[in-house]
Each structure stands twice: as structure tokens, then as C-alpha cells.
Amino acid sequence: MIRWLALCAALAASPALAQEFDLSLPQGSRQLTERIRVLDSYDLPTGVWANGVLPVQALEGRVEKRSWRISVGSKTTLQILAPLRDQILEADFDVLLDCAAQTCGGFDFRFATEVIPSPDMYVAVRDFRFLSAVRGDEALSLLVSRNPPDAYVQLIRVFPTAAPEAEDETIVAPTQAQGPAPIDMLGRLQSRGRVILSGLDFGTGAGALGEGPFDVLGELAQILAADPALHLALVGHTDNVGSLDSNIDLSRRRAEAVRDRLVEQYGIAPDRLEAQGAGYLAPIASNLTAEGRDANRRVEAVLLAH
Numbered sequence: 092m093i094r095w096l097a098l099c100a101a102l103a104a105s106p107a108l109a110q111e112f113d114l115s116l117p118q119g120s121r122q123l124t125e126r127i128r129v130l131d132s133y134d135l136p137t138g139v140w141a142n143g144v145l146p147v148q149a150l151e152g153r154v155e156k157r158s159w160r161i162s163v164g165s166k167t168t169l170q171i172l173a174p175l176r177d178q179i180l181e182a183d184f185d186v187l188l189d190c191a192a193q194t195c196g197g198f199d200f201r202f203a204t205e206v207i208p209s210p211d212m213y214v215a216v217r218d219f220r221f222l223s224a225v226r227g228d229e230a231l232s233l234l235v236s237r238n239p240p241d242a243y244v245q246l247i248r249v250f251p252t253a254a255p256e257a258e259d260e261t262i263v264a265p266t267q268a269q270g271p272a273p274i275d276m277l278g279r280l281q282s283r284g285r286v287i288l289s290g291l292d293f294g295t296g297a298g299a300l301g302e303g304p305f306d307v308l309g310e311l312a313q314i315l316a317a318d319p320a321l322h323l324a325l326v327g328h329t330d331n332v333g334s335l336d337s338n339i340d341l342s343r344r345r346a347e348a349v350r351d352r353l354v355e356q357y358g359i360a361p362d363r364l365e366a367q368g369a370g371y372l373a374p375i376a377s378n379l380t381a382e383g384r385d386a387n388r389r390v391e392a393v394l395l396a397h
Contacts, residue, residue, distance in 0.1 A: 123159060124211040145203040153250040157247075162240060168242070201313060206245065232247045280314070300352055326393055338371050345368075
């Protein structure tokens with residue numbers, strides 16, 4: 092209750108200094124997008140996901156959304172967020188929420204929170220941090236995540252409607268990409284009917300899935316949670332080393348391991364996921380090279396009819 096009263100009081104305060112704050116990103120940051128609406132609304136998260144609910148404060152006014160991509164190597168999300176949070180505090184913002192991944196509510200929090208669409212923003216459901224803050228009648232949220240060796244930062248700011256006007260919407264994209272952009276998994280499922288679940292780790296010749304965490308499975312779980320009618324087939328594939336029967340068995344066991352992880356870790360209903368093995372019958376590269384064989388060893392998610 093105290094937090095809600097403090098937020099209401101802050102949003103009713105005067106708009107002094109409303110636009111004097113500019114977030115300074117690390118050297119080497121590349122802005123991916125800028126989207127401005129003179130009059131729009133934004134649900135500012137003010138608490139963690141709990142009991143099926145994300146506490147938010149509905150705001151209206153000028154809404155600015157920006158995202159950046161930063162080459163960070165092995166830096167953690169906290170190492171990325173901390174200097175940005177310091178800037179926010181030094182600018183006299185009052186922090187309402189400051190949480191990390193599972194303490195925020197994991198993929199439930201991620202799904203309920205507004206995120207700029209891929210590829211302009213990427214969120215790993217097990218490796219992100221979120222902060223929301225207010226200063227007078229200005230509010231902001233900061234979302235930081237990683238897709239090593241890069242990090243992604245999203246800043247959403249809301250100003251009163253009396254703020255100076257701008258173009259109704261502006262979109263800024265980089266002139267050059269810094270490495271491959273994250274895959275739009277849902278878009279690829281809808282347009283191609285299948286998507287490769289990249290980054291999974293299996294032992295050589297083994298069907299057991301490594302401990303992870305695997306961000307790609309968190310993303311897939313988000314998609315399944317958002318559409319309860321969605322059904323997928325998980326299909327394992329191998330290179331052509333060994334017999335067809337042994338490779339079909341290995342590829343099926345790997346698909347089953349992925350299905351089990353989605354069921355056990357993310358709570359996906361088992362009847363929404365099939366597990367099949369294709370062995371070496373559907374290569375995507377030549378098996379004559381080590382690189383090609385490596386590409387052919389994969390698990391795909393295939394969209395099934397509702």
C-alpha cells in the first residue's frame with residue numbers, strides 16, 4: 092500500500108526537470124530503434140509477478156521506447172545494469188521495482204511486460220534484469236538481457252502530455268548489424284512452420300540434454316504460454332555417421348529430452364508436445380564436412396495444426 096501511495100503522489104507532482112535526463116550507454120553501444128508516440132499509454136510494472144498477476148500502474152502521455160545492442164563479452168546483466176541504475180538514481184528518480192529473472196517472475200513476468208519486438212530487443216527468460224522508477228510525473232522502465240557476446244537494453248519513458256511535441260512515431264535502425272540478430276522464433280514458426288532450437292547441448296552420441304540454462308527453451312515456453320492452443324512436434328536430427336536405425340533412435344531420444352525439459356522446468360502440458368526422430372534423413376548442410384555435420388545435428392520445433 093505504501094508503494095502505491097508513493098507512486099500516486101509521485102505521478103501527481105510537478106513536471107520540473109522532466110526531460111533533462113539522458114541515459115548514457117557504454118562505449119560501443121548501437122541504438123537499434125527509437126519509437127515515439129505523442130500520446131499513448133504504458134503499463135509500468137511496479138511489482139513482481141505473483142499469484143497470476145503483474146502489478147502495474149497505467150500511465151498516459153508521451154511514450155518513448157528505445158533499445159540498444161552492446162558488445163559485452165562475458166559481463167553479467169548486473170554488470171550492465173548497475174552503472175545505468177546509478178545514473179537513474181543520480182537523476183533523482185525513485186526506484187519502484189528492481190528485480191532479476193526468476194525473482195521478477197521468470198517468463199510469466201517477461202510475457203506480461205511490454206517488450207520491443209525482435210530483432211530490436213531480445214530477452215532471455217533466465218537472464219534478464221528489470222527496473223522501474225518515477226521522478227515527478229515522469230516514469231521509466233529499464234530492461235537488460237544478454238545473448239552472448241551481446242547485451243540488449245530497452246528503455247521506456249513516459250512524460251506528461253504537456254511535454255514538447257515530436258513526430259508521432261520515429262524508428263531508427265542501425266546502418267550495420269553487430270553480429271547475427273536473435274531469431275524471431277514466433278515469426279519463423281508462423282512463416283516457415285518450423286524453427287531450429289539453437290544452442291542446445293548434448294553429449295557426443297548421447298540423448299541426455301545438458302543442464303543449461305538454454306534461453307531458446309525459455310523463449311519457446313513463452314510462445315506456448317501465450318497461446319494455449321499451440322501444439323508442436325519436437326524433431327531430432329543427426330549427421331550420417333552410423334546406421335539409420337541408430338540415428339533415428341538417437342534423434343528421437345534427444346527430442347524427448349527437450350520435451351521433458353519443457354514439461355518439467357516450464358510447466359508445458361505434455362500433450363502439447365510430440366517428440367520424433369528423423370535421423371539423417373533431412374540434412375540442412377553437406378555431411379561431407381565437419382561444419383555441415385555439426386549443423387545437421389539439431390532439434391527443431393515444428394508447428395502443428397491447432
